[in-house]
Amino acid sequence: MTPVTVRAANTHKAMEELLRRLGPDALILSTRHVDGEVELTALPPDAEAAPAQPASFAQAFQREAVRPAPADPMTALARRLLLPDGLAPDPVTRILVAGPPGAGKSMLAARIAAQLMLDDPTLRPQIVAPRPAAALVEDRLRGWARLMGLAIDRPTTMQAMYLPDPAPHAPQIVDLSDIPADAPTLTARLVETAGAEPVLCLPAGLHPSRTARLCRDWQAFAPTVTLTGLDLWWPERAELDAIADAGLKLTRIAAGTGLVRSLSRPAASDLHRWATGWTPATAAAAG
Template sequence: MRLKIFRAARMPEAMAQLREELGADAVILSTRRTAQGIEITAALEPEEPWLIPPAGMAPPAVPSGPLAFHNPPATLAAALARGPLDQALAGALGFAPLPEGRDRPLMLVGPPGAGKTLTCAKLAARMVLAGAPPVVATTDGQRAGATAQLAAFTGVLGLTLAVAQSPAALGKALARRGPGQPALVDSAGCDPFDARQVVALHALAAVAQADLVLVLPAGLDPQEAADLARAFAALGARHLLPTRLDAARRLGAVLAAAEAGPLLLTEGGTSPEVVDGLEPLTPARLAARLAAAPRRGALVPAEEAAP
């Protein structure tokens, strides 16, 4: 979903901007009066990518070799097969360090259950151990146990958790940080295809002026992961932090999301442990994970499995 805000002195001017940029299919999500005039928030659903090649165009080659097990998009697999895997990954996808959260707060976004809260705790622990305790805020005050879980983590680290469910409350919480102090924001799970949830998340991100990091679990269907990456990239996400790399056997979703956003691969969740549970993702490290032999499930004898 592509989200856009239009501002003008009068409604007809704002509507003209909207129609010119997004076209007649745009959906108006909200309108409000401001000191300068009118503000319209509108959205446009992206067109679905074609699944059947046009007449005369050959379909992409089916991936083979170690990559075939991970089920990446066929066109990306073809690009990755053109050279050593680490070099091909560096050429096809983007990699970058995770922002430090000092100049702009680091806001973790993603669908429900992606691992944002645990990732926030891991990052907070790293910052505390490095001598830079962060301001930590959560906008997830409705999900059962979400606030309590993060409060337990931050309490152990000697940090105070700010619960900020509104843009105004989030702005006040982040305004308390000192010069150069990092800030982390754990957001509520968001369905990026639900207009109301998108507007709510966009309002929080706008107030925080944050760097948005998409937290996405490995092991998803690659096309689903690609759709989610495009939607969150439209909201402003520029970085991707995949979780559950220790548990997922297939990493095609990670590749598909990074390509579709496009999003910069930063770090990955490799353990449920709060300390040392994140690992920087580089082309060499990702190539090693992709090339490793698939883990096979262990068969437990019936007499051992019985209670």
Template sequence: MRLRVFHARTTAQALAQARAALGEDALILSTRRAQGGVEVTAAAPMAEEPVEPIAPPARRRATFEETVGAALRRHGVPEALIETFADGDSLAASLSTALAFTRLPLDPGAVLLLCGPPGAGKTLTAAKLATRLRIDGAAPAVIAADGRRAGAVDQLAAYTRLLGLNLVVAPDIPRLAKAIARRPPDAPTLVDLAGADPFCEQDGTELAALIEAVGATAVLVLPAGTDAAEAGDIAAAMAARGVRHLLPTRLDVARRLGSVVAAAAAGSLALAEAGIGPGATDGLAPIDPATLESWLLAPPAARRSLRKDVMA
């Protein structure tokens, strides 16, 4: 796999350089702030190699291609990533090496910003997290900061009323910063941000400033089942603004999960949980390498039962 690093003032410019140099199918592997701008690491698409007779040393690779490789291609996992997974003892081991997995920081005093493109499932995710925390005995602060989408505040308010929680409405950045500053120190704070354009400089600058100002942890909420290259670009752009976690949604209805793997890799985002159903009490499941492996290798019908096992 041929890697190259590109530097530019903005994420969009760095991505454009990568595409121009390596082609439209270039795989974005990581994005970070560097030297007063953005640094993007990208890989050129893997060229097809001549087929050689299968010898004993190649049997392991052949088995990988027939089983794991074929499954990953059905999911739309980028070819360069499939190549990196081929050397591990198992797919779970390769995922553990290539991707980051962690828990969401929901300790007392923590601030979690749920961000992402419109319609990704941020509001429902906020409701799911609030419900779980309430069941566990915590009383999280919940802030509705989506002043753009009609009905967003009402949707979240319906959940907080059922949970006996107060909902703070902060439809703009100044009021949001004040609301976060007044958060209770003995419980986590969940912030449902408005849907944003990942490639808009103004939206990105505001998000980066907010993360830095309040010391928040930003989580990219992104639906599964989308184009892997697009998901990777979105994750890379959000990572350049300070986002560090990925929470994929709609795994209960998505047939292909390549976008989840591509986004986690391109943005160097840590996977923690995933949306696996519409229920507020059981709609999230933790992700670790073994769980992700099982979802990637099982056919869609079988993945439904796997999710039920996770929720049990």
């Protein structure tokens, strides 16, 4: 079957187009950057090479004897939920952090800033936390920003609608915690910047139906998903299915209480580890 190749401005848009054309189980063959764009090549999930006709019974018997064992049930879940192994992250210009109350959005914004500075010491992220009105109290995000030597901008919602484009050395991290009602509208406006990444912040342990609802609510923006609170409990299979069923990718997991080295990119090995806490029937059904 002929491979399908798509190009887009960034990985998230390319994955979204592949999802639309081939579905969540597409087999990705290659990823590369071409002329400032991301190029993905994939096969449909049911594509298989036509088996050669065996010349004899002995050859047929030998081929059957070496047939590989059925794939681990976590493999299919990993393919639907995680980015392909070896796919380098896109350069970030603006990250928009949204999610339900109590998910840890402000902490995640600070952690992303810390991670960017560790990965590239020349960067000075700009943390932006829009507010509905005048701020009367000190907030935790401002304290975390000070620990990193960063300032925090607190524009009103209307001022945030007209944020200037981020400078190359100062990617913007926009914490939408204080304006939940206006978060979708502001995201729709700011996500148009080249290299912008909406992030849906969800706490591990959220009821699967709530996870599914939040993923559907934000699905139009094609956000990546970050699960927080992994030091408290591991996500259940139904939570992960809800994310994958919405066509979203889990790209970060957060654990612990510190800012530094608290984010990581999930891998299939994490799914196997979490599955040790699932019931046998649930783990077996994960594929």
